[in-house]
Amino acid sequence: MEDGAFRKAELISKYLSGDLSPGEQEEFRQWLDADAANGKLLAELENEEQLDRDLRFLSDVNSKAAWENVGARINNPVPEPRLPVYLGYWKYAAAVLIFGLLSYAVFDAAYKPKGSVVVTEAKQAVGNDVLPGGDKATLTLADGSIVSLEDMENGTVREENGIRVSKKDGQIVYELVKQGNNTAVTYNTITTPVGGQYSIVLPDGSRVWLNSASSLHFPTAFTGQNRDVELTGEGYFEVAKNEKMPFMVQAGKTNVSVLGTHFNLMAYANEGVTKTTLLEGSVKVGNGSSSRTIVPGEQALTGENVQVRTVDTEEAVAWKNGYFQFENEDLRTIMRQLKRWYNVDVDNEQQIPDKHFTAVISRNTNLAQVLRMLEMSGELEFKIEGNRITIQENK
Structure with a gap:
């Protein structure tokens, strides 16, 4: 994960816990003013119900590996993740979520233990979902x-x-x-x-x-x-x-x-x-x-x-090792990979939004979870209908 993404996570978690220094307050203000989407992201993090839903989603992934990697970057002891979030774990929870929201993944390959994956195993597909290949x-x-x-x-x-x-x-x-x-x-x-x-x-x-x-x-x-x-x-x-x-x-x-x-x-x-x-x-x-x-x-x-x-x-070679790895990859390329692995089609392929993502996601993950991770950017909404994916850009 890029240091820039982690720095943003660190600033937001400090803001939420009231620990910003005067210099960091100015840095945080500049980030907030740089893009309206940043304000929307912050508002979502300050919504405890949304935070709880996102953490429950992240509980479906290999949370131990994710928390160990976040803890290593923060250079602090690693607490066990608990839901709902208690005040003592607030900045850790915010950091985990920001890593997902800004980098569209729980952790990056550079900090991922060799052989580990984001999701331990695929779950039985329920409703509008598709199992992996x-x-x-x-x-x-x-x-x-x-x-x-x-x-x-x-x-x-x-x-x-x-x-x-x-x-x-x-x-x-x-x-x-x-x-x-x-x-x-x-x-x-x-x-x-x-x-x-x-x-x-x-x-x-x-x-x-x-x-x-x-x-x-x-x-x-x-x-x-x-x-x-x-x-x-x-x-x-x-x-x-x-x-x-x-x-x-x-x-x-x-x-x-x-x-x-x-x-x-x-x-x-x-x-x-x-x-x-x-x-x-x-x-x-x-x-x-x-x-x-x-x-x-x-x-x-x-x-x-x-x-x-x-x-x-x-x-x-990420595919051979069992995961998708996207480094600032455009959505069209990502969807081509998902089509090949999940045997699905994408509606209006010529109109796929020009968005870029960075992510590390297990290929053993159900399609709905993969799309949920991409949705954490707050910019897109995905729907699965049979074997077709529709993409809607949030305005």
Whole structure:
């Protein structure tokens, strides 16, 4: 979370508890005068009934992690959250709410314990709500037969031509069980639907995580000079090192060449640009007419040419780690991600308000809770009707 957002939270919590110094009073007045929305936000915080409702909403999230992170930033002992709010906890409650209202999330990735999520588990959808996606995929074999992986038990799917295909603990694993030069190479395709994700271990030991609405076309054995695969949608790759046989990914007009590395490749057709984000090693990214080599912490954007920029890699791979991470992201991009994960549509997509959000939200969260977090900005109202989302801008 940006220090600016925390500073605003600190000023408001001090104002509510009467602890502003003379200098801070002027700083607070300037913030209040800067935007009419700031006054509206303050009025909402001073409304005890609204405060109680918001805290009850936040009680549905992983409050222990949230309070520990808020306490660490304030550098004070961390009290257990209680509802309704007692006077002794007022500034902590205000700080938690302001973090939500100004940064549109309970806590930011920089202060989130590794492996933790905002919401511990999805709740059963009630009324106008939608459950999150999950591990769903189909495997298309060389003979054209299609295997649904979602409900399949662990065990061997098929073994032929020296290749064993198995499901193990929620992933598909390809293993070479018969050595020799006569291994017949065929091609398989793993496909995730909207609202699905899956991982696969390829014959060379490389592992690929597929995001929703994605597919990977690959050989059942790697022979020849390169290890060639084709991606649509988005995938995170942990490529087994083999200096004699480069790993090549083709995603539309973008091609990525590596020897052994970790990277994320986002190539959804409706995103307008392909993004290759490197976490480890080095990769060469090209589009047929130009190419660039990037290093860890860099992202290559492929359109008419290849551009390179420095990025927060955690944001790029957040989906693979089980959460949404938005850093001043525009609402249109956010809604595209929600559409793919919750299998919903958005009314009047061309008229989505030009708003930006910063948030860290578990992908294991029901859709209604995700939209409620975005509503905490006070600028928008979301409604779910069946599998459609409508957005209304508050005037």
